[in-house]
Amino acid sequence: MFVRIVKMSLHSKFIADFQAMFDEKKSKIRNSPGCKLLELYQDKNNPEIFxxxxxxxxxxxxxxxxxxxxxxxxxTQTKGYFNDKPEAWSVNKNVSLP
Incomplete structure (x- = not known):
């Protein structure tokens, strides 16, 4: 198993649209074959970063x-909300303490 992390920076005027779109599509993403977990985070200090x-x-x-x-x-829909280039990483999870 591995973890995919994607950082997205959005125009503030599109934050609500992005959140609504994510809410609509999250179950389909999570239920894609091989996907075991899906989480969305928003930066506490800069609400434009997810x-x-x-x-x-x-x-x-x-x-x-x-x-x-x-x-x-x-x-394609998400890219219309960006105010900066997204970044993505695929990482191995070495340690997890519940």
Whole structure:
């Protein structure tokens, strides 16, 4: 399993639109084959910055999701909200203390 972290910076006028879109689509994202967890975070000091954390079984699961029509449509919509280039990382989770 690995974690995908995506940082997105949005125009403030689109924050509510982004949150509504995410709320509408979150279950479909989370139920994509291989996705084990999906979380959305908003920076406490800069409300324009959001992060998604998703846990995936295999890299091929993430790639299948990223190549889906659903992702392409969602990402196209999301890109219209950006005020800066998004950043993304795929990381291995080494330690987790519940």
């Amino acid at each position: 992060f998604t954390y998703s846990y995936w079984d295999k890299e091929s699961d993430l790639e299948n999701y990223r190549n889906s029509d659903f992702f392409k449509e969602t990402w």
